[in-house]
Amino acid sequence: LIKISNLTKTYNSTAVPVHAVNNVSLSFEKSEFAAIVGPSGSGKTTLLNLIGGLDTPTSGKIIIDQTDIATLSESAMIDYRLHHIGFVFQAYNLIPVLTARENVEFIMLLQGISKQERRERAEELLTSVGLEGRFDSRPSQLSGGQQQRVAVARALASRPNFVLADEPTANLDSHSAEALLDLMEALNQKYEMTFIFSTHDSRVMKRAHRIITLVDGRVDKDETKK
Amino acid sequence: LIKISNLTKTYNSTAVPVHAVNNVSLSFEKSEFAAIVGPSGSGKTTLLNLIGGLDTPTSGKIIIDQTDIATLSESAMIDYRLHHIGFVFQAYNLIPVLTARENVEFIMLLQGISKQERRERAEELLTSVGLEGRFDSRPSQLSGGQQQRVAVARALASRPNFVLADEPTANLDSHSAEALLDLMEALNQKYEMTFIFSTHDSRVMKRAHRIITLVDGRVDKDETKK
Ligand SMILES: Nc1ncnc2c1ncn2[C@@H]1O[C@H](COP(=O)(O)OP(=O)(O)OP(=O)(O)O)[C@@H](O)[C@H]1O
Numbered sequence: 001l002i003k004i005s006n007l008t009k010t011y012n013s014t015a016v017p018v019h020a021v022n023n024v025s026l027s028f029e030k031s032e033f034a035a036i037v038g039p040s041g042s043g044k045t046t047l048l049n050l051i052g053g054l055d056t057p058t059s060g061k062i063i064i065d066q067t068d069i070a071t072l073s074e075s076a077m078i079d080y081r082l083h084h085i086g087f088v089f090q091a092y093n094l095i096p097v098l099t100a101r102e103n104v105e106f107i108m109l110l111q112g113i114s115k116q117e118r119r120e121r122a123e124e125l126l127t128s129v130g131l132e133g134r135f136d137s138r139p140s141q142l143s144g145g146q147q148q149r150v151a152v153a154r155a156l157a158s159r160p161n162f163v164l165a166d167e168p169t170a171n172l173d174s175h176s177a178e179a180l181l182d183l184m185e186a187l188n189q190k191y192e193m194t195f196i197f198s199t200h201d202s203r204v205m206k207r208a209h210r211i212i213t214l215v216d217g218r219v220d221k222d223e224t225k226k
Numbered sequence: 227l228i229k230i231s232n233l234t235k236t237y238n239s240t241a242v243p244v245h246a247v248n249n250v251s252l253s254f255e256k257s258e259f260a261a262i263v264g265p266s267g268s269g270k271t272t273l274l275n276l277i278g279g280l281d282t283p284t285s286g287k288i289i290i291d292q293t294d295i296a297t298l299s300e301s302a303m304i305d306y307r308l309h310h311i312g313f314v315f316q317a318y319n320l321i322p323v324l325t326a327r328e329n330v331e332f333i334m335l336l337q338g339i340s341k342q343e344r345r346e347r348a349e350e351l352l353t354s355v356g357l358e359g360r361f362d363s364r365p366s367q368l369s370g371g372q373q374q375r376v377a378v379a380r381a382l383a384s385r386p387n388f389v390l391a392d393e394p395t396a397n398l399d400s401h402s403a404e405a406l407l408d409l410m411e412a413l414n415q416k417y418e419m420t421f422i423f424s425t426h427d428s429r430v431m432k433r434a435h436r437i438i439t440l441v442d443g444r445v446d447k448d449e450t451k452k
Pocket residue numbers: 140141142143144145146171172173237238239240244245246264265266267268269270271272273316
């Protein structure tokens with residue numbers, strides 16, 4: 001489904017160039033439930049951004065569903081992301097002027113989903129991440145972990161083929177984190193959604209079916225549980 | 227050192243009022259190393275903000291060093307915070323146009339510390355949180371966990387009497403988290419700095435000397451290890 005070949009992203013803003021992602025080659029099949037782990041600064045966010053087409057590589061290829069995403073025009077990439085990729089950002093990136101409900105409905109609105117269906121799906125997802133009663137709160141009225149859960153609900157609402165989640169449980173207590181993992185596993189089973197998350201959280205690592213370890217931008221280990 | 231009596235913070239923006247902090251009474255002595263834990267939304271950030279004078283209570287008292295901080299004028303509170311409190315925010319709140327080094331030096335500049343001393347202390351702290359070589363990077367050029375470590379270095383640079391740290395290890399791998407805890411414990415011992423952090427991280431809870439558990443804005447448990 002996703003084939004990454006010799007992917008490199010280099011930044012030249014510092015005295016010594018930073019190879020945030022350094023010659024990475026990886027493949028992901030449909031329905032994977034994979035965790036990318038590694039020290040702070042090892043390249044997890046950069047790798048997820050490259051896979052999601054939010055950033056462009058310095059060199060190397062990313063082929064998704066037999067499309068080399070580097071060849072897509074900007075509008076084709078935006079369109080592809082809208083219909084196929086759900087992204088949970090490390091800093092959530094919620095729209096401050098919209099309520100939790102509106103943030104979750106927004107992507108479905110862009111996808112042309114009916115008002116009725118948007119409303120039902122948004123309420124169902126916000127409830128399953130434990131935010132019942134807070135649908136009409138704005139991000140500034142929510143705790144860090146509550147904002148994180150809105151960001152997750154938003155990524156799942158469009159029922160994407162794949163979800164790229166950057167440290168989706170960083171601000172959650174164990175109970176909320178486990179509930180989130182239950183939800184993601186259920187969607188993985190039911191809709192065959194592929195999940196690729198970066199994490200520092202051992203509770204998430206325990207439930208991943210595959211763990212890819214990055215060190216200094218390189219793949220250090222790639223272990224599949226069976 | 228800190229005496230909190232019947233502290234309550236209520237928000238009325240939702241259909242049902244939210245008692246973010248609900249009749250909390252707590253005392254902290256000098257040199258404490260205490261963790262505030264509890265589910266997402268249980269009131270940890272709100273409590274830290276109230277103690278740090280960043281928010282005003284709905285009712286109740288906070289007495290720090292025999293000063294009822296609610297009686298301080300806004301400028302007296304700002305001045306008090308500048309010289310006595312170091313704050314690590316859940317969302318870091320770094321200044322985007324300043325480099326890591328400048329963000330850390332900024333508070334010392336406001337405190338009138340000499341240029342030479344500011345430079346040395348900033349470099350020493352950034353090095354001890356593992357950011358050597360990145361002093362001149364701006365927040366947007368740093369990973370989530372790197373930004374988190376700049377925020378911690380900034381809070382410690384002014385050698386405050388107390389440090390209020392809101393989930394200071396949320397985006398850190400185990401190695402970086404342990405290094406941060408070593409640093410905080412060393413400062414706690416050497417300068418008798420009082421540390422009060424909120425956390426979901428079991429690695430941090432293990433090293434706290436006291437664990438206060440919040441549930442729905444109330445103190446559910448308060449355990450001191452010996
Ligand atoms: N402006 C506001 N209006 C309404 N409710 C608010 C507001 N600010 C915070 N709250 C609510 O107060 C409660 C406590 O929030 P707080 O941020 O203190 O929780 P927390 O324990 O820090 O959570 P987390 O672990 O997710 O960071 C939450 O239910 C939150 O939604």
